[in-house]
Structure formats: structure tokens, C-alpha cells
Amino acid sequence: MVKGDFVIDRLEDEGFFLKKPPVAxxxxxxxxxxxxxxxxxxxxxxxxxxxxxxxxxxxxxxLAEAVRGILLFRSLDAQQMQQVLDAMFExxxxxxxxxxxxxxxxxxxxxxxxxxxDVLVTGDDGVxxxxxxxxxxxxxxELALMYNMPRAASVRxxxxxxxWAMNRTTFRRILLKSAFKKRKLYEELLDKVPMLKALQPYxxxxxxxxxxxxxxxxxxxxxxxxxxxxxxxxVEDGSVSIRISRDDGNEHEIKRLGKGDYxxELALVTHKPRAASVxxxxxxxxxxxxVETFERLLGPCMEIMKRNIDDYEEQLVKLFGxxxxxxxxx
Numbered sequence: 001m002v003k004g005d006f007v008i009d010r011l012e013d014e015g016f017f018l019k020k021p022p023v024a025x026x027x028x029x030x031x032x033x034x035x036x037x038x039x040x041x042x043x044x045x046x047x048x049x050x051x052x053x054x055x056x057x058x059x060x061x062x063l064a065e066a067v068r069g070i071l072l073f074r075s076l077d078a079q080q081m082q083q084v085l086d087a088m089f090e091x092x093x094x095x096x097x098x099x100x101x102x103x104x105x106x107x108x109x110x111x112x113x114x115x116x117x118d119v120l121v122t123g124d125d126g127v128x129x130x131x132x133x134x135x136x137x138x139x140x141x142e143l144a145l146m147y148n149m150p151r152a153a154s155v156r157x158x159x160x161x162x163x164w165a166m167n168r169t170t171f172r173r174i175l176l177k178s179a180f181k182k183r184k185l186y187e188e189l190l191d192k193v194p195m196l197k198a199l200q201p202y203x204x205x206x207x208x209x210x211x212x213x214x215x216x217x218x219x220x221x222x223x224x225x226x227x228x229x230x231x232x233x234x235v236e237d238g239s240v241s242i243r244i245s246r247d248d249g250n251e252h253e254i255k256r257l258g259k260g261d262y263x264x265e266l267a268l269v270t271h272k273p274r275a276a277s278v279x280x281x282x283x284x285x286x287x288x289x290x291v292e293t294f295e296r297l298l299g300p301c302m303e304i305m306k307r308n309i310d311d312y313e314e315q316l317v318k319l320f321g322x323x324x325x326x327x328x329x330x
Contacts, residue, residue, distance in 0.1 A: 070111065189234060254276070
């Protein structure tokens with residue numbers, strides 16, 4: 001995202017999308033001592049254990065809360081998340097202190113625990129201007145680590161604050177590499193979903209970045225009939241059973257879905273409560289897409305999803321003899 005002449009050093013809400021930044025205008029600054037930009041696809045090495053910084057239970061709880069909601073961390077599994085938490089170290093900032101300076105080499109990625117931090121850019125006129133302010137949360141510093149470019153801006157503490165930092169090596173080997181693997185995996189899954197053919201390649205990439213993995217046990221409830229819709233699901237591995245509870249109190253299976261299928265979207269299209277329950281059949285992996293991201297990314301597929309309603313109504317008629325006002329069986 002560009003604000004004025006400043007490319008904000010963070011990932012956007014659309015997901016993990018490596019977009020090469022514009023050429024920096026700080027040619028009078030010293031050049032980065034690092035090599036070329038890190039390419040996760042070329043890195044097949046798992047060498048080099050990340051540094052571990054011991055933490056108290058209270059520190060670990062504060063750190064976990066600080067990173068919660070940061071998009072970049074969504075791609076991590078439980079083990080990777082623990083590695084990241086182990087490798088981050090605490091840093092205190094005093095009012096007026098510079099955390100990073102424009103033109104310097106990138107060393108760390110930062111997550112804000114508390115405090116107010118200004119982002120400043122020095123223009124061609126030599127005047128330093130505030131272009132953005134973080135208030136109590138957020139992250140910064142990853143752009144220089146991704147592309148081995150000098151810092152595109154300075155970050156200065158406006159108040160006393162606390163940060164958690166991660167060094168360049170850990171950031172690349174865990175965060176970037178895992179996010180890249182997640183995207184490749186989900187892009188392959190989404191390519192097999194006919195409905196998503198209406199999306200442009202970059203839209204499917206953004207969708208892949210937004211998906212959250214879930215591992216389910218046999219018989220585990222995924223969606224409960226009558227609940228408010230919170231998102232939709234893609235079957236990554238295994239299968240699921242879609243069941244409807246009728247007046248007799250018994251649940252009747254109306255359909256099974258397997259790898260590459262999706263469910264839960266029709267409640268989002270019709271804005272009705274869930275009209276069916278969905279259970280895992282055997283060990284199953286699904287990828288979850290929340291309702292806000294669904295509305296933002298899947299607009300081009302909406303008409304296809306609406307047409308699917310007719311198919312489900314036909315299944316209900318065959319099974320029960322009538323539709324019973326159940327137009328959304330997902």
C-alpha cells in the first residue's frame with residue numbers, strides 16, 4: 001500500500017502477496033550488504049535452528065496476544081508458531097527513539113505490543129514527514145527483509161512502547177517459507193474447484209492466502225444446523241457428510257463431499273442460518289474462509305453459487321418429498 005511516497009512495510013489485508021516494491025530513491029544512502037532477494041521456491045534447506053530467547057509464562061502470553069490477528073502468522077502450524085515465539089525477543093522503546101531508520105539495512109521484523117509509533121519518510125527536500133501512525137498494535141519491517149532493500153522509511157516511538165523482534169534469518173526461513181508453501185498448496189486445491197474458474201489468477205492467489213487450515217477427527221462437527229454463518233469451507237483431504245434434521249428429530253444425510261469440494265457458501269449467499277449440519281467422515285482436513293473475506297474475494301462467483309441452490313432443492317424433494325423451505329442445505 002502506498003501512502004504518499006511511502007510503501008508501507010507490511011502485508012495487506014488481501015493476504016500474503018509478494019509484490020516487488022518500487023525502486024528506492026535513497027541512492028545516496030549506503031547500499032544493502034545483503035545478497036539478492038530471498039526466494040522461498042529456491043530454498044529447500046532446513047538448516048540452521050532459530051535462536052531461542054527464554055521467556056516467562058507472562059511474557060509468552062503477552063507475545064501470543066500481540067501476534068494474534070497478524071496475517072503473516074496465519075500460515076504457521078503449531079510447531080512453526082512455537083519456533084517463532086521462541087525466536088522473538090523483547091525490545092523497549094522510549095519516546096523519540098528510532099526503531100528503524102530510512103536507508104538502513106533490514107535486520108529485524110517487529111510486532112507492536114503497545115505504544116504509539118510514527119512512520120516517517122524523508123523526501124527529496126530533506127524534510128521528514130509522518131505518513132502513518134501505529135497505535136498499540138501492528139507490525140512493520142518485513143519489506144526490507146523480503147527484498148534485501150534498504151528501509152523505505154523510519155519508525156519512531158511517539159510514546160514509550162514495547163515491541164517483539166524477530167531476526168532476518170528466522171523471518172525468512174519460517175514465516176516467508178511457510179507462507180509460500182501454504183499458497184502453493186492451496187492454489188493447487190483451488191485450481192480444481194470449477195466455481196473458482198471465474199476468478200483471475202491473482203484473485204485465486206489472494207484467496208489461497210486467506211484460507212485457514214483445520215484438521216478434524218472422524219465424526220467431528222464442522223457446521224451446526226441453525227447456527228449463524230461465519231464462513232465457508234474447502235475440503236483439502238478426506239470427506240464430509242451433510243445432514244439435515246427433520247421433524248422426527250433424526251438427521252438424514254443428503255450428500256457427501258470429498259477433496260476439492262466446498263460447502264457452507266449458500267448460507268452466506270442467502271443470509272440465512274445454517275440449514276444443515278456437516279460432519280467429518282474419517283480424518284479430514286478443510287480450509288476455512290471467513291465471511292468478510294468471502295464477500296470481498298468471491299463476488300465474481302456469486303451467480304454460480306446462487307444457481308447451486310436449485311440443485312440442493314431438487315435433492316431435498318427426492319429425499320423428503322418437499323423442500324420445506326430449506327433452500328440452503330449448507
